[in-house]
Amino acid sequence: MAPSSVLRPRHSYSRGEFADHFKPLKSQAYNDIARGATSHYGLRSISWSPLGNFIATGSADKTLRVWNPEKNLVRNSTELKGHSAAIEKVAFNPVKEAELASISNDGVVKIWDVRTKTCVNEVKGLGDANALAWAPDGTSILAGNRSGELFHLSPARSTVVSTHKQSIGTTQMAFCWSGEKIFLPARDGRIRILSYPELEPVLHLNHATGPGESTEFTLKGHTAACLTVELSPTGKYLATGGADSIVALFDTKDWLCQRTITRLSGPVRSISFTWDGSYVVGGCEDSSGLEVVHTETGEYIHTFKTAGPCEAVAWAPTKYCLAYSDLGILRVIGLEAERAERK
The missing domain is CATH 2.130.10.10 (YVTN repeat-like/Quinoprotein amine dehydrogenase)
Incomplete structure:
Protein backbone atom coordinates (compact mmCIF):
# COMPACT_ATOMS: atom_id res chain seq x y z
CA MET A 1 0.00 0.00 0.00
CA ALA A 2 2.84 2.38 0.80
CA PRO A 3 6.46 2.66 -0.24
CA SER A 4 9.12 1.73 2.28
CA SER A 5 10.70 4.69 4.00
CA VAL A 6 14.30 5.58 3.25
CA LEU A 7 15.84 7.40 6.16
CA ARG A 8 18.27 10.06 5.00
CA PRO A 9 20.22 12.76 6.82
CA ARG A 10 17.73 15.53 7.49
CA HIS A 11 18.35 19.22 7.03
CA SER A 12 16.70 21.75 9.33
CA TYR A 13 15.55 24.84 7.49
CA SER A 14 16.51 28.28 8.75
CA ARG A 15 13.76 30.90 8.94
CA GLY A 16 14.63 32.25 5.50
CA GLU A 17 14.97 28.81 3.95
CA PHE A 18 11.59 27.72 5.31
CA ALA A 19 9.65 30.44 3.53
CA ASP A 20 11.65 30.00 0.31
CA HIS A 21 11.06 26.26 0.42
CA PHE A 22 7.27 26.38 0.81
CA LYS A 23 6.42 29.50 -1.19
CA PRO A 24 6.28 27.77 -4.62
CA LEU A 25 4.66 24.56 -3.37
CA LYS A 26 1.02 23.62 -3.77
CA SER A 27 -0.96 21.34 -1.52
CA GLN A 28 -2.33 18.02 -2.68
CA ALA A 29 -5.94 17.00 -1.95
CA TYR A 30 -6.85 13.49 -0.79
CA ASN A 31 -10.50 12.91 -1.56
CA ASP A 32 -13.08 10.59 -3.09
CA ILE A 33 -13.86 12.64 -6.21
CA ALA A 34 -16.83 10.49 -7.14
CA ARG A 35 -18.58 11.06 -3.84
CA GLY A 36 -17.40 14.62 -3.27
CA ALA A 37 -15.92 16.33 -0.23
CA THR A 38 -18.80 15.18 1.96
CA SER A 39 -17.39 11.64 1.76
CA HIS A 40 -14.99 12.73 4.47
CA TYR A 41 -17.12 15.35 6.17
CA GLY A 42 -15.92 16.88 9.41
CA LEU A 43 -12.33 15.62 9.48
CA ARG A 44 -11.37 15.87 13.16
CA SER A 45 -8.06 14.10 13.60
CA ILE A 46 -4.91 13.32 11.59
CA SER A 47 -2.03 11.00 12.48
CA TRP A 48 1.14 10.08 10.60
CA SER A 49 2.65 6.64 11.15
CA PRO A 50 6.08 6.65 12.86
CA LEU A 51 8.03 6.46 9.58
CA GLY A 52 5.57 8.57 7.60
CA ASN A 53 4.37 5.73 5.34
CA PHE A 54 0.70 6.20 6.26
CA ILE A 55 -1.67 9.02 7.20
CA ALA A 56 -4.80 8.14 9.18
CA THR A 57 -7.82 10.45 9.32
CA GLY A 58 -10.91 10.29 11.52
CA SER A 59 -14.12 12.21 10.86
CA ALA A 60 -17.46 13.19 12.33
CA ASP A 61 -19.25 11.06 9.72
CA LYS A 62 -17.68 7.88 11.27
CA THR A 63 -15.16 7.56 8.43
CA LEU A 64 -11.77 6.16 9.41
CA ARG A 65 -9.37 6.08 6.48
CA VAL A 66 -5.68 5.30 6.02
CA TRP A 67 -3.98 7.04 3.09
CA ASN A 68 -0.81 6.40 1.15
CA PRO A 69 0.85 9.86 1.14
CA GLU A 70 2.40 9.13 -2.26
CA LYS A 71 -0.96 8.37 -3.93
CA ASN A 72 -3.85 10.72 -3.26
CA LEU A 73 -6.61 8.78 -5.04
CA VAL A 74 -9.12 7.10 -2.77
CA ARG A 75 -8.62 3.73 -4.48
CA ASN A 76 -5.12 3.70 -3.00
CA SER A 77 -6.46 4.25 0.53
CA THR A 78 -8.06 1.92 3.05
CA GLU A 79 -11.34 2.56 4.85
CA LEU A 80 -11.44 0.85 8.24
CA LYS A 81 -15.08 0.12 9.02
CA GLY A 82 -16.55 -0.58 12.44
CA HIS A 83 -17.17 2.66 14.33
CA SER A 84 -20.85 3.53 14.80
CA ALA A 85 -20.32 7.12 16.02
CA ALA A 86 -18.21 10.18 15.25
CA ILE A 87 -14.47 9.55 15.48
CA GLU A 88 -12.77 11.99 17.82
CA LYS A 89 -9.12 10.94 17.65
CA VAL A 90 -6.81 8.66 15.68
CA ALA A 91 -3.23 7.85 16.67
CA PHE A 92 -0.60 5.46 15.36
CA ASN A 93 1.41 3.43 17.84
CA PRO A 94 4.69 5.41 18.09
CA VAL A 95 6.82 2.26 17.75
CA LYS A 96 4.70 0.13 15.37
CA GLU A 97 4.22 1.38 11.84
CA ALA A 98 0.99 -0.52 11.16
CA GLU A 99 -0.84 -0.34 14.51
CA LEU A 100 -3.50 2.35 14.79
CA ALA A 101 -5.85 3.34 17.61
CA SER A 102 -9.11 5.25 17.19
CA ILE A 103 -11.72 6.52 19.62
CA SER A 104 -15.34 7.46 18.95
CA ASN A 105 -17.70 9.51 21.08
CA ASP A 106 -19.86 6.49 21.90
CA GLY A 107 -17.07 5.32 24.20
CA VAL A 108 -15.30 2.78 21.97
CA VAL A 109 -11.55 2.47 21.38
CA LYS A 110 -10.49 0.23 18.50
CA ILE A 111 -7.01 -1.09 17.71
CA TRP A 112 -6.33 -1.77 14.04
CA ASP A 113 -3.73 -3.56 11.94
CA VAL A 114 -3.70 -1.29 8.89
CA ARG A 115 -1.86 -3.82 6.72
CA THR A 116 -4.51 -6.54 7.14
CA LYS A 117 -7.31 -3.92 7.47
CA THR A 118 -8.67 -5.62 10.58
CA CYS A 119 -9.71 -4.53 14.06
CA VAL A 120 -7.57 -6.62 16.43
CA ASN A 121 -9.02 -5.35 19.72
CA GLU A 122 -11.63 -2.98 21.12
CA VAL A 123 -12.58 -1.52 24.49
CA LYS A 124 -16.13 -0.34 25.12
CA GLY A 125 -17.95 1.60 27.81
CA LEU A 126 -15.76 4.70 28.04
CA GLY A 127 -18.64 7.20 28.06
CA ASP A 128 -18.61 10.36 25.94
CA ALA A 129 -15.03 9.69 24.88
CA ASN A 130 -12.97 12.36 23.12
CA ALA A 131 -9.26 11.95 23.96
CA LEU A 132 -6.58 9.35 23.33
CA ALA A 133 -2.78 9.12 23.44
CA TRP A 134 -0.23 6.30 23.20
CA ALA A 135 2.52 5.97 25.77
CA PRO A 136 5.88 6.57 24.01
CA ASP A 137 6.90 2.90 24.28
CA GLY A 138 3.67 1.81 22.57
CA THR A 139 2.64 -0.61 25.33
CA SER A 140 -0.37 1.28 26.70
CA ILE A 141 -2.95 3.94 25.90
CA LEU A 142 -4.57 6.68 27.95
CA ALA A 143 -8.11 7.62 26.93
CA GLY A 144 -10.47 10.22 28.37
CA ASN A 145 -14.05 11.45 28.21
CA ARG A 146 -15.87 14.74 28.67
CA SER A 147 -16.94 13.82 32.21
CA GLY A 148 -13.34 13.83 33.39
CA GLU A 149 -12.71 10.09 33.52
CA LEU A 150 -9.31 8.79 32.40
CA PHE A 151 -8.82 5.18 31.31
CA HIS A 152 -5.53 3.28 31.31
CA LEU A 153 -5.79 0.76 28.46
CA SER A 154 -3.69 -2.06 27.04
CA PRO A 155 -3.84 -2.57 23.25
CA ALA A 156 -4.09 -6.32 23.91
CA ARG A 157 -6.92 -6.24 26.50
CA SER A 158 -10.63 -5.69 25.89
CA THR A 159 -11.22 -4.36 29.40
CA VAL A 160 -9.98 -1.20 31.14
CA VAL A 161 -6.78 -1.66 33.17
CA SER A 162 -7.64 1.17 35.57
CA THR A 163 -9.86 4.26 35.82
CA HIS A 164 -9.09 7.67 37.29
CA LYS A 165 -11.68 10.40 37.90
CA GLN A 166 -10.90 14.10 37.46
CA SER A 167 -13.15 16.90 38.68
CA ILE A 168 -12.89 18.66 35.29
CA GLY A 169 -13.16 17.14 31.84
CA THR A 170 -10.21 17.12 29.45
CA THR A 171 -10.12 17.41 25.67
CA GLN A 172 -6.72 16.03 24.70
CA MET A 173 -3.47 14.86 26.24
CA ALA A 174 0.23 14.37 25.54
CA PHE A 175 2.97 12.26 27.11
CA CYS A 176 6.48 13.36 27.98
CA TRP A 177 9.03 11.39 25.96
CA SER A 178 10.06 9.21 28.91
CA GLY A 179 6.45 8.15 29.37
CA GLU A 180 6.59 9.02 33.07
CA LYS A 181 4.35 12.11 32.85
CA ILE A 182 1.14 13.04 31.08
CA PHE A 183 0.02 16.60 30.27
CA LEU A 184 -3.72 17.18 30.55
CA PRO A 185 -5.43 20.39 29.38
CA ALA A 186 -8.62 21.23 31.28
CA ARG A 187 -11.74 23.23 30.54
CA ASP A 188 -10.87 25.74 33.24
CA GLY A 189 -7.78 26.81 31.27
CA ARG A 190 -5.20 24.93 33.35
CA ILE A 191 -2.81 22.18 32.28
CA ARG A 192 -2.23 19.39 34.77
CA ILE A 193 1.03 17.39 34.97
CA LEU A 194 0.39 13.88 36.26
CA SER A 195 2.56 10.80 36.79
CA TYR A 196 1.90 7.79 34.60
CA PRO A 197 0.37 5.30 35.11
CA GLU A 198 -0.49 6.42 38.67
CA LEU A 199 -2.10 9.67 37.40
CA GLU A 200 -1.09 11.64 40.49
CA PRO A 201 0.13 15.29 40.51
CA VAL A 202 3.88 15.47 39.88
CA LEU A 203 4.55 19.02 41.08
CA HIS A 204 3.27 20.86 44.15
CA LEU A 205 3.29 24.49 45.28
CA ASN A 206 6.14 25.49 47.59
CA HIS A 207 4.11 28.05 49.49
CA ALA A 208 1.28 27.86 52.00
CA THR A 209 -2.27 27.38 50.78
CA GLY A 210 -5.58 28.13 52.44
CA PRO A 211 -7.86 25.52 53.99
Whole structure:
Protein backbone atom coordinates (compact mmCIF):
# COMPACT_ATOMS: atom_id res chain seq x y z
CA MET A 1 0.00 0.00 0.00
CA ALA A 2 2.84 2.38 0.80
CA PRO A 3 6.46 2.66 -0.24
CA SER A 4 9.12 1.73 2.28
CA SER A 5 10.70 4.69 4.00
CA VAL A 6 14.30 5.58 3.25
CA LEU A 7 15.84 7.40 6.16
CA ARG A 8 18.27 10.06 5.00
CA PRO A 9 20.22 12.76 6.82
CA ARG A 10 17.73 15.53 7.49
CA HIS A 11 18.35 19.22 7.03
CA SER A 12 16.70 21.75 9.33
CA TYR A 13 15.55 24.84 7.49
CA SER A 14 16.51 28.28 8.75
CA ARG A 15 13.76 30.90 8.94
CA GLY A 16 14.63 32.25 5.50
CA GLU A 17 14.97 28.81 3.95
CA PHE A 18 11.59 27.72 5.31
CA ALA A 19 9.65 30.44 3.53
CA ASP A 20 11.65 30.00 0.31
CA HIS A 21 11.06 26.26 0.42
CA PHE A 22 7.27 26.38 0.81
CA LYS A 23 6.42 29.50 -1.19
CA PRO A 24 6.28 27.77 -4.62
CA LEU A 25 4.66 24.56 -3.37
CA LYS A 26 1.02 23.62 -3.77
CA SER A 27 -0.96 21.34 -1.52
CA GLN A 28 -2.33 18.02 -2.68
CA ALA A 29 -5.94 17.00 -1.95
CA TYR A 30 -6.85 13.49 -0.79
CA ASN A 31 -10.50 12.91 -1.56
CA ASP A 32 -13.08 10.59 -3.09
CA ILE A 33 -13.86 12.64 -6.21
CA ALA A 34 -16.83 10.49 -7.14
CA ARG A 35 -18.58 11.06 -3.84
CA GLY A 36 -17.40 14.62 -3.27
CA ALA A 37 -15.92 16.33 -0.23
CA THR A 38 -18.80 15.18 1.96
CA SER A 39 -17.39 11.64 1.76
CA HIS A 40 -14.99 12.73 4.47
CA TYR A 41 -17.12 15.35 6.17
CA GLY A 42 -15.92 16.88 9.41
CA LEU A 43 -12.33 15.62 9.48
CA ARG A 44 -11.37 15.87 13.16
CA SER A 45 -8.06 14.10 13.60
CA ILE A 46 -4.91 13.32 11.59
CA SER A 47 -2.03 11.00 12.48
CA TRP A 48 1.14 10.08 10.60
CA SER A 49 2.65 6.64 11.15
CA PRO A 50 6.08 6.65 12.86
CA LEU A 51 8.03 6.46 9.58
CA GLY A 52 5.57 8.57 7.60
CA ASN A 53 4.37 5.73 5.34
CA PHE A 54 0.70 6.20 6.26
CA ILE A 55 -1.67 9.02 7.20
CA ALA A 56 -4.80 8.14 9.18
CA THR A 57 -7.82 10.45 9.32
CA GLY A 58 -10.91 10.29 11.52
CA SER A 59 -14.12 12.21 10.86
CA ALA A 60 -17.46 13.19 12.33
CA ASP A 61 -19.25 11.06 9.72
CA LYS A 62 -17.68 7.88 11.27
CA THR A 63 -15.16 7.56 8.43
CA LEU A 64 -11.77 6.16 9.41
CA ARG A 65 -9.37 6.08 6.48
CA VAL A 66 -5.68 5.30 6.02
CA TRP A 67 -3.98 7.04 3.09
CA ASN A 68 -0.81 6.40 1.15
CA PRO A 69 0.85 9.86 1.14
CA GLU A 70 2.40 9.13 -2.26
CA LYS A 71 -0.96 8.37 -3.93
CA ASN A 72 -3.85 10.72 -3.26
CA LEU A 73 -6.61 8.78 -5.04
CA VAL A 74 -9.12 7.10 -2.77
CA ARG A 75 -8.62 3.73 -4.48
CA ASN A 76 -5.12 3.70 -3.00
CA SER A 77 -6.46 4.25 0.53
CA THR A 78 -8.06 1.92 3.05
CA GLU A 79 -11.34 2.56 4.85
CA LEU A 80 -11.44 0.85 8.24
CA LYS A 81 -15.08 0.12 9.02
CA GLY A 82 -16.55 -0.58 12.44
CA HIS A 83 -17.17 2.66 14.33
CA SER A 84 -20.85 3.53 14.80
CA ALA A 85 -20.32 7.12 16.02
CA ALA A 86 -18.21 10.18 15.25
CA ILE A 87 -14.47 9.55 15.48
CA GLU A 88 -12.77 11.99 17.82
CA LYS A 89 -9.12 10.94 17.65
CA VAL A 90 -6.81 8.66 15.68
CA ALA A 91 -3.23 7.85 16.67
CA PHE A 92 -0.60 5.46 15.36
CA ASN A 93 1.41 3.43 17.84
CA PRO A 94 4.69 5.41 18.09
CA VAL A 95 6.82 2.26 17.75
CA LYS A 96 4.70 0.13 15.37
CA GLU A 97 4.22 1.38 11.84
CA ALA A 98 0.99 -0.52 11.16
CA GLU A 99 -0.84 -0.34 14.51
CA LEU A 100 -3.50 2.35 14.79
CA ALA A 101 -5.85 3.34 17.61
CA SER A 102 -9.11 5.25 17.19
CA ILE A 103 -11.72 6.52 19.62
CA SER A 104 -15.34 7.46 18.95
CA ASN A 105 -17.70 9.51 21.08
CA ASP A 106 -19.86 6.49 21.90
CA GLY A 107 -17.07 5.32 24.20
CA VAL A 108 -15.30 2.78 21.97
CA VAL A 109 -11.55 2.47 21.38
CA LYS A 110 -10.49 0.23 18.50
CA ILE A 111 -7.01 -1.09 17.71
CA TRP A 112 -6.33 -1.77 14.04
CA ASP A 113 -3.73 -3.56 11.94
CA VAL A 114 -3.70 -1.29 8.89
CA ARG A 115 -1.86 -3.82 6.72
CA THR A 116 -4.51 -6.54 7.14
CA LYS A 117 -7.31 -3.92 7.47
CA THR A 118 -8.67 -5.62 10.58
CA CYS A 119 -9.71 -4.53 14.06
CA VAL A 120 -7.57 -6.62 16.43
CA ASN A 121 -9.02 -5.35 19.72
CA GLU A 122 -11.63 -2.98 21.12
CA VAL A 123 -12.58 -1.52 24.49
CA LYS A 124 -16.13 -0.34 25.12
CA GLY A 125 -17.95 1.60 27.81
CA LEU A 126 -15.76 4.70 28.04
CA GLY A 127 -18.64 7.20 28.06
CA ASP A 128 -18.61 10.36 25.94
CA ALA A 129 -15.03 9.69 24.88
CA ASN A 130 -12.97 12.36 23.12
CA ALA A 131 -9.26 11.95 23.96
CA LEU A 132 -6.58 9.35 23.33
CA ALA A 133 -2.78 9.12 23.44
CA TRP A 134 -0.23 6.30 23.20
CA ALA A 135 2.52 5.97 25.77
CA PRO A 136 5.88 6.57 24.01
CA ASP A 137 6.90 2.90 24.28
CA GLY A 138 3.67 1.81 22.57
CA THR A 139 2.64 -0.61 25.33
CA SER A 140 -0.37 1.28 26.70
CA ILE A 141 -2.95 3.94 25.90
CA LEU A 142 -4.57 6.68 27.95
CA ALA A 143 -8.11 7.62 26.93
CA GLY A 144 -10.47 10.22 28.37
CA ASN A 145 -14.05 11.45 28.21
CA ARG A 146 -15.87 14.74 28.67
CA SER A 147 -16.94 13.82 32.21
CA GLY A 148 -13.34 13.83 33.39
CA GLU A 149 -12.71 10.09 33.52
CA LEU A 150 -9.31 8.79 32.40
CA PHE A 151 -8.82 5.18 31.31
CA HIS A 152 -5.53 3.28 31.31
CA LEU A 153 -5.79 0.76 28.46
CA SER A 154 -3.69 -2.06 27.04
CA PRO A 155 -3.84 -2.57 23.25
CA ALA A 156 -4.09 -6.32 23.91
CA ARG A 157 -6.92 -6.24 26.50
CA SER A 158 -10.63 -5.69 25.89
CA THR A 159 -11.22 -4.36 29.40
CA VAL A 160 -9.98 -1.20 31.14
CA VAL A 161 -6.78 -1.66 33.17
CA SER A 162 -7.64 1.17 35.57
CA THR A 163 -9.86 4.26 35.82
CA HIS A 164 -9.09 7.67 37.29
CA LYS A 165 -11.68 10.40 37.90
CA GLN A 166 -10.90 14.10 37.46
CA SER A 167 -13.15 16.90 38.68
CA ILE A 168 -12.89 18.66 35.29
CA GLY A 169 -13.16 17.14 31.84
CA THR A 170 -10.21 17.12 29.45
CA THR A 171 -10.12 17.41 25.67
CA GLN A 172 -6.72 16.03 24.70
CA MET A 173 -3.47 14.86 26.24
CA ALA A 174 0.23 14.37 25.54
CA PHE A 175 2.97 12.26 27.11
CA CYS A 176 6.48 13.36 27.98
CA TRP A 177 9.03 11.39 25.96
CA SER A 178 10.06 9.21 28.91
CA GLY A 179 6.45 8.15 29.37
CA GLU A 180 6.59 9.02 33.07
CA LYS A 181 4.35 12.11 32.85
CA ILE A 182 1.14 13.04 31.08
CA PHE A 183 0.02 16.60 30.27
CA LEU A 184 -3.72 17.18 30.55
CA PRO A 185 -5.43 20.39 29.38
CA ALA A 186 -8.62 21.23 31.28
CA ARG A 187 -11.74 23.23 30.54
CA ASP A 188 -10.87 25.74 33.24
CA GLY A 189 -7.78 26.81 31.27
CA ARG A 190 -5.20 24.93 33.35
CA ILE A 191 -2.81 22.18 32.28
CA ARG A 192 -2.23 19.39 34.77
CA ILE A 193 1.03 17.39 34.97
CA LEU A 194 0.39 13.88 36.26
CA SER A 195 2.56 10.80 36.79
CA TYR A 196 1.90 7.79 34.60
CA PRO A 197 0.37 5.30 35.11
CA GLU A 198 -0.49 6.42 38.67
CA LEU A 199 -2.10 9.67 37.40
CA GLU A 200 -1.09 11.64 40.49
CA PRO A 201 0.13 15.29 40.51
CA VAL A 202 3.88 15.47 39.88
CA LEU A 203 4.55 19.02 41.08
CA HIS A 204 3.27 20.86 44.15
CA LEU A 205 3.29 24.49 45.28
CA ASN A 206 6.14 25.49 47.59
CA HIS A 207 4.11 28.05 49.49
CA ALA A 208 1.28 27.86 52.00
CA THR A 209 -2.27 27.38 50.78
CA GLY A 210 -5.58 28.13 52.44
CA PRO A 211 -7.86 25.52 53.99
CA GLY A 212 -9.24 23.19 51.35
CA GLU A 213 -7.04 24.61 48.58
CA SER A 214 -5.07 22.23 46.41
CA THR A 215 -1.29 22.24 46.53
CA GLU A 216 -1.07 20.84 43.01
CA PHE A 217 1.03 22.95 40.64
CA THR A 218 -0.65 23.51 37.28
CA LEU A 219 0.30 25.53 34.21
CA LYS A 220 -1.86 28.56 33.52
CA GLY A 221 -1.72 30.12 30.08
CA HIS A 222 -5.32 30.60 28.98
CA THR A 223 -8.32 32.72 29.94
CA ALA A 224 -10.73 30.11 28.54
CA ALA A 225 -10.76 26.33 28.18
CA CYS A 226 -7.45 24.72 27.21
CA LEU A 227 -8.28 22.39 24.33
CA THR A 228 -5.05 20.80 23.15
CA VAL A 229 -1.45 20.20 24.16
CA GLU A 230 1.67 19.04 22.30
CA LEU A 231 5.26 18.41 23.41
CA SER A 232 8.02 19.40 20.99
CA PRO A 233 10.19 16.58 19.58
CA THR A 234 13.18 18.00 21.46
CA GLY A 235 11.22 18.04 24.71
CA LYS A 236 12.17 21.69 25.25
CA TYR A 237 8.71 23.24 24.88
CA LEU A 238 5.16 22.29 25.72
CA ALA A 239 2.63 24.03 23.49
CA THR A 240 -0.97 24.51 24.60
CA GLY A 241 -3.95 25.80 22.62
CA GLY A 242 -7.11 27.32 24.01
CA ALA A 243 -10.61 28.53 23.26
CA ASP A 244 -9.16 32.03 23.72
CA SER A 245 -7.41 31.68 20.30
CA ILE A 246 -3.97 31.56 21.93
CA VAL A 247 -1.11 29.09 21.66
CA ALA A 248 1.19 29.27 24.70
CA LEU A 249 4.74 27.90 24.72
CA PHE A 250 6.07 26.74 28.11
CA ASP A 251 9.67 25.74 28.69
CA THR A 252 9.88 22.33 30.34
CA LYS A 253 12.72 23.26 32.69
CA ASP A 254 11.15 26.03 34.79
CA TRP A 255 7.57 25.69 33.45
CA LEU A 256 7.36 29.36 32.53
CA CYS A 257 5.37 30.63 29.56
CA GLN A 258 8.08 31.92 27.22
CA ARG A 259 5.83 33.31 24.49
CA THR A 260 2.31 33.31 23.15
CA ILE A 261 1.02 33.09 19.59
CA THR A 262 -1.91 35.46 19.16
CA ARG A 263 -2.58 35.79 15.43
CA LEU A 264 -5.00 32.88 15.40
CA SER A 265 -8.75 33.42 15.28
CA GLY A 266 -11.06 30.93 16.97
CA PRO A 267 -10.57 28.01 19.36
CA VAL A 268 -7.26 26.18 18.82
CA ARG A 269 -8.11 22.49 18.36
CA SER A 270 -4.72 21.04 17.41
CA ILE A 271 -1.01 21.91 17.50
CA SER A 272 1.94 20.34 15.71
CA PHE A 273 5.72 20.82 15.70
CA THR A 274 8.06 20.06 12.80
CA TRP A 275 10.23 16.98 13.31
CA ASP A 276 13.13 19.11 14.58
CA GLY A 277 10.99 21.25 16.90
CA SER A 278 11.98 24.45 15.08
CA TYR A 279 8.49 25.45 13.92
CA VAL A 280 4.97 25.11 15.27
CA VAL A 281 1.52 25.52 13.74
CA GLY A 282 -1.93 25.62 15.30
CA GLY A 283 -5.24 24.49 13.81
CA CYS A 284 -8.37 26.58 14.48
CA GLU A 285 -12.01 25.73 13.91
CA ASP A 286 -13.12 29.23 12.83
CA SER A 287 -10.39 30.84 10.72
CA SER A 288 -8.80 30.01 7.37
CA GLY A 289 -5.06 29.95 6.81
CA LEU A 290 -2.30 28.31 8.84
CA GLU A 291 0.35 30.47 10.50
CA VAL A 292 3.77 28.89 11.02
CA VAL A 293 5.81 30.31 13.90
CA HIS A 294 9.49 29.93 14.78
CA THR A 295 9.56 28.21 18.16
CA GLU A 296 12.61 29.97 19.61
CA THR A 297 11.72 33.54 18.64
CA GLY A 298 7.94 33.57 18.18
CA GLU A 299 8.45 35.12 14.73
CA TYR A 300 5.75 34.47 12.12
CA ILE A 301 7.51 32.68 9.28
CA HIS A 302 4.96 31.62 6.70
CA THR A 303 1.22 31.41 6.03
CA PHE A 304 -0.34 28.45 4.28
CA LYS A 305 -3.46 29.70 2.50
CA THR A 306 -6.56 27.52 2.87
CA ALA A 307 -10.12 27.64 1.60
CA GLY A 308 -11.65 27.21 5.04
CA PRO A 309 -10.91 26.54 8.72
CA CYS A 310 -8.29 23.92 9.52
CA GLU A 311 -9.19 22.16 12.74
CA ALA A 312 -6.64 19.34 12.43
CA VAL A 313 -2.92 19.77 11.63
CA ALA A 314 0.00 17.33 11.74
CA TRP A 315 3.60 17.69 10.61
CA ALA A 316 5.22 14.51 9.28
CA PRO A 317 7.53 12.78 11.77
CA THR A 318 10.60 12.68 9.51
CA LYS A 319 10.26 15.49 6.96
CA TYR A 320 8.92 18.98 6.29
CA CYS A 321 5.47 17.90 5.11
CA LEU A 322 2.28 19.24 6.65
CA ALA A 323 -1.05 17.39 6.64
CA TYR A 324 -4.18 19.38 7.48
CA SER A 325 -7.95 19.44 7.10
CA ASP A 326 -9.55 21.94 4.72
CA LEU A 327 -13.24 22.01 3.81
CA GLY A 328 -13.70 18.50 5.14
CA ILE A 329 -10.85 16.81 3.27
CA LEU A 330 -7.21 15.99 3.86
CA ARG A 331 -4.50 18.08 2.23
CA VAL A 332 -0.73 17.64 2.36
CA ILE A 333 1.95 20.12 1.35
CA GLY A 334 5.66 19.42 1.00
CA LEU A 335 5.61 15.98 -0.63
CA GLU A 336 6.46 17.47 -4.02
CA ALA A 337 9.75 18.79 -2.68
CA GLU A 338 10.48 15.50 -0.92
CA ARG A 339 10.07 13.58 -4.18
CA ALA A 340 12.41 15.98 -5.96
CA GLU A 341 15.07 15.51 -3.28
CA ARG A 342 14.88 11.73 -3.64
CA LYS A 343 15.64 11.87 -7.37
